[in-house]
Amino acid sequence: MPKKTEIIILGPVIRGKKGEHRGTLEEIQRAGFVRVRIDGIIYRLEEALAKTLAKYKKHNIEVVVDRLVLDKELDKSRLVDSLETALKLGKGIVMVNNLVFSEHFACEECGISLPELEPRLFSFNSPYGACPACQGLGxxxxxxxxxxxxxxxxxxxxxxxxxxxxxxxxxxxxxxxxxxxxxxxxxxxxxxxxxxxxxxxxxxxxxxxxxxxxxxxxxxxxxxxxxxxxxxxxxxxxxxxxxxxxCEICKGKRLKPEVLAVTVAGKSIDQMVETEINKLKEFFEGISLVAEAKPYLPPHPASRGSAKEKNSFKIAQPIIKEIINRLQFLIDVGLNYLTIDRKAATLAGGEEQRIRLATQIGSKLTGVLYILDEPSIGLHPRDQGRLIETLKKLRDLGNTVVVCEHDAQTIRAANIVIDIGPGAGKHGGRIVFQGTPQELLKSHTLTGDYLSGRKGVRHVSGTCQALASPKCSRWNLEQYLIIKKAAEHNLKNIDVKIPLGKFVCITGVSGSGKSSLMNDILAKALMRKFYNSKEEPGKYEKILGTEYLNKVALVDQSPIGRTPRSNPVTYTGAFTYIRDLFSKTKEARIRGYRPGRFSFNVKGGRCEVCEGQGVKKIEMYFLPDVYVQCSECKGK
Missing domain, CATH: 1.10.8.280 (ABC transporter ATPase domain-like)
Known part of the structure; x- marks a missing residue:
């Protein structure tokens, strides 16, 4: 409001209610107030009591608490006292001229109420913020x-x-x-x-x-x-x-509608998490926090606000600084193209590894021993350098980083190398070298020979020619599997033509869309066609050439078993023949043992103490379950 503006502070006592309200006016007079505003017109209380209000018409009555002029001589303590009095009369609502202000989290015009804004409201894992229709699953x-x-x-x-x-x-x-x-x-x-x-x-x-x-x-x-x-x-x-x-209610955004209505610098939380990490960092860097109670668009980073504007919302500055730092950690490990709402299950192996590392760097712990088991799995050679830089940052924070790895780049970047061998299985288990990578190159261990170039992998040119030769294929050269308009995750409406009967390699840097194309689109679409799978494939227009196929098999890095009983022999089916062999031995035939007697899944053959699992599960309630070896069968 401009200077020298006269304001009237009012406490609303009747809002849109029918009646004469004489008792209310008398109560206001007994409280010592002099004036009231009835339906927009100010009256002295004597005049108001002499006036008869229409009984069946809705009325608004506000108590005139104070009149003030906005200038340098304004008595701030008087202003505060008047506002407190008006809020008490209006039960949390005060009017300044015709402007309505409320202590409640509700719209005083339409009556829609909202809960108090707190962090748990913005979490789909909390019942306070999760969409009630889908329980926050989307x-x-x-x-x-x-x-x-x-x-x-x-x-x-x-x-x-x-x-x-x-x-x-x-x-x-x-x-x-x-x-x-x-x-x-x-x-x-x-x-x-x-x-x-x-x-x-x-x-x-x-x-x-x-x-x-x-x-x-x-x-x-x-x-x-x-x-x-x-x-x-x-x-x-x-x-x-x-x-x-x-979900039809939240449209897959997982939060309540009232939560999605909250904005920061013009963006709601669902709009933020749908933004790529590098652009989201620019957005937060570009926010100029001004003391305005309406949505606004952030200015360009180059056009910052005044010093007064920068200090307006001091409480938000450390929060935004922390957000920018966390986003920078993800950018440093090469994940600038991801969006925050990307589901963990859809991440490539290399992306998942680097997110975990970025989290550890963000925690800034020191004196920690980190053990990583082959972190380079699934990484493109270009991304390997970023991974190594991340590991070095983790070390430079004052931690010890131990990596089980056979990638040449990682071995060369290490401070100390411990080589275990010389062979595999019963031929391994001994330390054959310990020292720096430079010393390893000079050593005559198997790893040292290959790392230094004294030995190498012999490439048989005939193999490549045989794989490419039409004679090796029973397929027609004109048969292709064509994926049209693939657009899942990072894929940009691409058309992919895969020749059938060939050895086809899909390659690219980590996060380029290989897994999205093969696992999320092609595999799921074919599984649905051939086996009536219920899994929804990723975004694509159509797939041509499926008439040339009659089955599909997906081989990935997921575990082969779901229980401690599972092992490679049971998974491949070889254990069936092993059981048959044991059931045909002389002693088994004398005892009348059938193949099921040699199964750890069937009563009579399995150990009943652990039910054939070889281990006993100990529930830790608030911690992950612990498995210990069965004391009866000793894990056999």
Whole structure:
């Protein structure tokens, strides 16, 4: 407001309520106040009491607490006292002229209330901030119509509606579900004996989603049963027909709408996390904190505000400084292209390693021993240098970094090298060298010979020619697998043409989109086509050439087993033949032992103390579970 402006401080006591409100006016007079404002007009209390308000009309009544003029001689203590009095009268609301101010986290015009802003509100892992519809996951399990009716060539009488045909255990004209469908068919003139594909879309939708009247619909019935049942078996049965889809309420952003409405420098939290790390750092560097209570766009970093503006919100300065530092750590390890909301499961191996290292550098711990097991796995040679620089920064903070590695770049960058060998398995287990990389080059160990160039890998030129030769392929040279408009994560609407029957290598720097193309798009799309997988593929337009294939196998770095019983022999199936061999021995035949007797998965053969696991699990409650060797079978 300009100087010399007269302001009136008012305490609202009646807001949009019908009645004469005489009792309220008398109470205000007894409290010692002189004037009130009724429906925008100021009256002395004697005049207001003499006036009769329309009983069935809504009125606004505010107590005039004080009149002040904004100038240098303004009594600030008087201003504060008047505001406190007005807030008390208005129960947390005060008016200055026609401006409304409130202590409540609510809009005084429309009545929408908000919780007090605190850090947990901005976390989708907290019930205070998570979207209530998807519990902060951004995705919801929903019934997929394609899984409910997998075969459009079948009729309803033949069991086209698979969940109901399966649930009743009777396909055809029997059971409760058939009776419900027959009732619907009679009312809506639906042919239960015609293939589903011959029915109109309206009739199929009626069967699937119901009519909100008599017939509930297959999908609403499944979803209701899924949420209401206490049976884990029933829930697992229904999950067969469900897929994960983006939450319709939060649009996959995982937070409550009121949280997403909060902005800093014109950006909400979901807009920030969707921004690439390097651009996000520029955004925070460009924020000029000014004491304005409205959204604003940050100025360019070159055009900073005045010293007064820079000191306005001092409380935010250390927070922004820390954010910029953390983002810089990620940029230093070459992750400037990532967005903050990228799911950990979709990160490449090299990206995951470097994020962990950046976290450790950000913690600035000293005197720590860091042990890394082959951190170069999955890294492009260009990115290896960045990884080494990160390891050196970790060391320079005053820590010890021990790396188990066979990458030549990493070995040369180390201060000390310990070479264990000389061979593998029973031929290893001894220290054959300890010293600097320069000393290793002069040593006559196997590692030293290869590192110095005295020995090398012999390349057989015929191998490459054989792999490229058409004679090695049973495929037609014109057969290709073509991925159109691939756009998942870092991919920029690319078209990829993969020749079939060839040895094809997809390469590129870490984070360039190799895993997104192969694992997230191609593998998931083919798994869905051939095996009816429920996993949603990444973004692409279409895939051509799948008619030349009949199966797909995904081989990645995920563990081969889920329990302590798993091992390479059980995974490959070789243990079946080993059990058969032992069951045919003389002693086994005398005792009547069958192959199952030699299985650690079956009662009678396994150790019952550990149930064939070889280890006992000790629950640590707030800590990860601990496994110890079984005292009975000694892990055998």
């Amino acid at each position: 995705e919801k399990l929903e019934v997929d119509p394609k899984l409910v009716i997998p075969n459009l060539n079948l009729s309803i009488a033949e069991g086209a509606i698979f969940p109901w045909a399966h649930a009743s255990h009777k396909i055809g004209r029997q059971g409760f579900f058939w009776w419900k469908l027959e009732e619907l068919a009679e009312r809506e003139n639906i042919d239960l004996y015609a293939p589903i594909k011959n029915l109109s879309k309206e009739k199929i939708d009626l069967i699937l989603y119901g009519d909100n009247n008599i017939f509930e619909g297959v999908i609403p019935w499944l979803e209701r049963r899924f949420h209401e049942t206490e049976s884990e078996y029933a829930r697992e049965e229904i999950e067969q027909y469900m897929v994960e889809k983006k």
